Amino acid sequence: MYLFNLGNTVMIMVALAVFFILMIFFRFVPVGLWISAISAGVKVSIFSLIGMRLRRVRPHSIVGPLIKISKANIPIPINQLEAHYLSGGRVNAVVDAMIAAHRANLELPFERAAAIDLAGRDVFEAVSMSVTPKVIQTPEISAMAINGIEVIAKAKITVRTNIQRLVGGAGEDTIVARVGEGIVTTVGSSETHFAVLESPDLISKKVLEKGLDVGTAFEILSIDIADVSVGRNIGAHLQIEQADADLKIAQAKAEERRALAVAHEQEMRAKVEEMKAKVVGAEAEVPMALSEALRSGNMGYMDYLNMQNKRADTTMRENIGNMQIDVSAKPGNK
Helix, strand or coil, X not given: CHHHHHHHHHHHHHHHHHHHHHHHHHHHCCHHHHHHHHHCCCCCCHHHHHHHHHCCCCHHHHHHHHHHHHHCCCCCCHHHHHHHHHCCCCHHHHHHHHHHHHHCCCCCCHHHHHHHHHCCCCHHHHXXXXXXXXXXXXXXXXXXXXXXXXXXXXXXXXXXXXHHHCCCCXXXXXXXXXXXXXXXXXXXXXXXXXXXXXXXXXXHHHHHHCCXXXXXCEEEEEEEEEEEEEEEEHHHHHHHHXXXXXXHHHHHHHHHHHHHHHHHHHXXXXXXXXXXXXXXXXXXXXXXXXHHHHHHCCCCHHHHHHHHHHHHHHHHHXXXXXXXXXXXXXXXXX
């Protein structure tokens, strides 16, 4: 009885060990994925799947795209898919793009598709834009004709992806900026804004002639002017601002001249006051000089009286002259 119980215990322990080993095996080895690949006609060994686990590669991220690409009759070694996964690429997106390019008869090798994906671009969207062109609308672009009138235009740019230049080529922002520059240049070379309003297609033709898609990841198919409107009279506005600036300059110069005149006038007044002070000082010294001359005998008393008479004579004549001037200034006198 004891041996029977011991045998049952050993059998249970062996069964549990086998169960755990099988669980670990099926957990580590994707047998279901291997069976799916075999049923789809894709040759993938069980050891390759185990190697993916050891290299920390999700087998589903490799085997699933491999089944899709094999069904599309596009031969790609599994090692290239795994290398692209380890490089941080999106294997499924690359495979979808290659299938779409193959259906559209576009040449897209795996190396170029992988490079586009690793460059951070959406490779599937690029292939879709190669098949179906995309329309990019520019914002309102303001330009001024030669006559000074502002013209506001909007353009629609139809582009197609150039897969050969997608890696390293400029994006949509460059296309929009170049088209805007072309519109500004074309409108700026027009004599009047009426010429632009009459023939908006002239803008498209001149802009397309410039080859604006050089160095970009796109090929410009057409440029259509969606809307053209007239804006401000920038020329007149600039002339008004120039006139205001000239007026302010003239006012500043006039103020400068006035300040100089005021300063000169004050300087002259100061000089006159100085001269008056000197005259008053000189007149104050005259009586002292006369007294000194009388005491020293250089001047007699009669000489002094004659001088006083001449001074009185001079004062009287000045008063008479002033009276004649006042009389002649009255109304009715000639």
